[in-house]
Amino acid sequence: MGGRDTAQRKQDALAALARERDAWVASADATGEVHLIPLSYYWDGVSLTMATPEKSKTTRNLIRAGRARVALPSTDDVVIVEGPVEIVAIDREPQLGDAHAAATGFDARLEPEPYVYLRLTPATIQTWRDAAELTGRTVMRDGAWRGD
Amino acid sequence: MGGRDTAQRKQDALAALARERDAWVASADATGEVHLIPLSYYWDGVSLTMATPEKSKTTRNLIRAGRARVALPSTDDVVIVEGPVEIVAIDREPQLGDAHAAATGFDARLEPEPYVYLRLTPATIQTWRDAAELTGRTVMRDGAWRGD
Numbered sequence: 132m133g134g135r136d137t138a139q140r141k142q143d144a145l146a147a148l149a150r151e152r153d154a155w156v157a158s159a160d161a162t163g164e165v166h167l168i169p170l171s172y173y174w175d176g177v178s179l180t181m182a183t184p185e186k187s188k189t190t191r192n193l194i195r196a197g198r199a200r201v202a203l204p205s206t207d208d209v210v211i212v213e214g215p216v217e218i219v220a221i222d223r224e225p226q227l228g229d230a231h232a233a234a235t236g237f238d239a240r241l242e243p244e245p246y247v248y249l250r251l252t253p254a255t256i257q258t259w260r261d262a263a264e265l266t267g268r269t270v271m272r273d274g275a276w277r278g279d
Numbered sequence: 280m281g282g283r284d285t286a287q288r289k290q291d292a293l294a295a296l297a298r299e300r301d302a303w304v305a306s307a308d309a310t311g312e313v314h315l316i317p318l319s320y321y322w323d324g325v326s327l328t329m330a331t332p333e334k335s336k337t338t339r340n341l342i343r344a345g346r347a348r349v350a351l352p353s354t355d356d357v358v359i360v361e362g363p364v365e366i367v368a369i370d371r372e373p374q375l376g377d378a379h380a381a382a383t384g385f386d387a388r389l390e391p392e393p394y395v396y397l398r399l400t401p402a403t404i405q406t407w408r409d410a411a412e413l414t415g416r417t418v419m420r421d422g423a424w425r426g427d
Contacts, residue, residue: 153354157315159307163344167305167315169354196311204352206301206317237410262385 134264137278141270144258147203147210148174152235154201154212156181158192166192169204171235173227178252179212180219180231182239185247194218199251207260214254214274221246282412285426289418292406295351295358296322300383302349302360304329306340314340317352319383321375326400327360328367328379330387333395342366347399355408362402362422369394 135143152171159165166188170181179201183190193199193216203210219227221240227248232238239246256271258264270277283291300319307313314336318329327349331338341347341364351358367375369388375396380386387394404419406412418425 155303155305155315155350155354157303157305157313159311159313161311163307163309163311163340165305165307165313165344165348167303167348167350167359169350169357192311192313196313200313200315202303202315202317204354206303206352209317211315 134260134267137267137270140258140264140267141276141278143208144210144256144270145176147205147208147258148179148212149176151203154179154181154203156189156199156201158189158196158199160188160192161195170201171237172201173231173234175230178250180227180248180250182221182231182235182237182246182248184242185245190218190247190249193249198254199249201251209257209259209268211257212251212253212255214252217250217252219248219250221248224248282408282415285415285418288406288412288415289424289426291356292358292404292418293324295353295356295406296327296360297324299351302327302329302351304337304347304349306337306344306347308336308340309343318349319385320349321379321382323378326398328375328396328398330369330379330383330385330394330396332390333393338366338395338397341397346402347397349399357405357407357416359405360399360401360403362400365398365400367396367398369396372396 172179200213257268259268320327348361405416407416
């Protein structure tokens with residue numbers, strides 16, 4: 132009853148972030164028009180970095196909001212991450228570009244269209260596998276792991 | 280090169296909607312604050328019906344917007360559906376309630392908290408499996424299948 136404890140959920144969520152490659156990224160404009168797309172990411176243990184065209188709806192929406200809400204694909208092992216987003220110019224951090232290309236199999240620096248990196252640092256992480264785990268699903272709040 | 284043709288994509292998208300059980304549901308409030316949660320759905324061949332607490336953020340956001348954007352979980356076989364949402368009172372269509380409970384394994388009519396059904400009828404469907412399929416990814420527009 133109750134499912135995994137907080138320490139186990141933290142460990143599993145970190146493993147899922149390291150193992151997975153794509154996330155569903157939700158964003159909205161100032162009038163509340165919502166957008167939802169899949170993006171590949173690079174996880175460095177602390178932040179997720181995604182690349183999108185500079186002129187895309189998602190880039191515009193996330194610059195405006197300053198925050199993003201993304202989810203790993205699985206709905207049986209839910210991991211939802213919310214937090215502030217930093218825009219990183221495509222040539223500002225060459226090591227980030229290399230790491231992102233290696234993790235995603237796609238080098239945004241080689242695209243004909245200008246891209247930017249979006250670096251999301253989790254402030255909130257929610258994770259659950261079934262209804263019994265809905266209680267206690269918030270394992271990180273305000274950037275701090277619960278129980279730390 | 281180019282991937283599946285439109286007819287194949289339509290067939291595959293319909294099969295995925297019938298086969299899957301959960302979707303990622305994006306919504307936003309009037310100020311552009313975004314929300315993203317997984318919901319189970321019942322697919323009747325034409326619409327997806329989900330159940331959410333009447334007082335949830337998602338219900339509020341979708342009533343406001345009148346439309347929803349949802350995605351099946353897989354990012355390797357992307358199916359994104361957008362369209363108008365109708366709110367169905369929990370006891371208005373008993374057959375819908377039975378079908379939803381059978382499809383999702385969860386009867387929203389038995390919850391202590393009041394629920395509503397959200398019936399999303401696709402106006403736009405986008406589907407692709409890899410970058411080669413990004414061209415031609417919109418297989419339904421304004422409620423009409425492309426090529427019909």
